[in-house]
Amino acid sequence: MKKEKGLLLVLSGPAGVGKGTVCGALRQENTSIQYSVSATTRSPREGEQDGVNYFFKTREQFEKMIEHDQLLEWAEYVGNYYGTPIEYVRETLDSGQDIILEIEVQGALKVRERFPEGVFIFLMPPSLAELEAELLDVVQKQKI
């Protein structure tokens, strides 16, 4: 019998809304959901590992990935490229496992064009004022 394809889940929303927190909580649950590791041209932060948090690339390497159609979607965000390597997503779905992407909004819209059968989750802040306060807090902590 043919195996059912896995489910593509996309978690998106504005910066600081809590996407990372939701994904982190999901990981604690030890579900069988797989997590897509994105490629990015931003520098690794302290404690981040190549291949675990992101695949860290130069702009030239990233542009080659775009050229060779190796990304399901990509976007430029705050001066850096971010993109989802397509092969792992395909393999995972073909093997019948579910996969989640945690990506910003432009990327999520592109995924929706290619995979309309996916499940798209858009996280909203309780209010714009709370989002603004949260972002100011993040900026102060990271001294962006």
Ligand SMILES: Nc1nc2c(ncn2[C@@H]2O[C@H](COP(=O)(O)OP(=O)(O)O)[C@@H](O)[C@H]2O)c(=O)[nH]1
């Ligand atoms: N379009 C797209 N966005 C991504 C991808 N990977 C991460 N992002 C998003 O890029 C934004 C910045 O991520 P990051 O630099 O790790 O900072 P932080 O998540 O705000 O701490 C976040 O909104 C991520 O969800 C990707 O593969 N594609």
Ligand SMILES: Nc1ncnc2c1ncn2[C@@H]1O[C@H](COP(=O)(O)OP(=O)(O)O)[C@@H](O)[C@H]1O
């Ligand atoms: N439900 C929530 N209520 C209040 N603060 C939250 C909530 N979820 C996450 N946070 C806080 O908001 C900040 C941004 O969360 P994060 O998950 O990094 O957002 P994103 O990945 O969308 O940028 C963190 O300091 C986190 O602790």
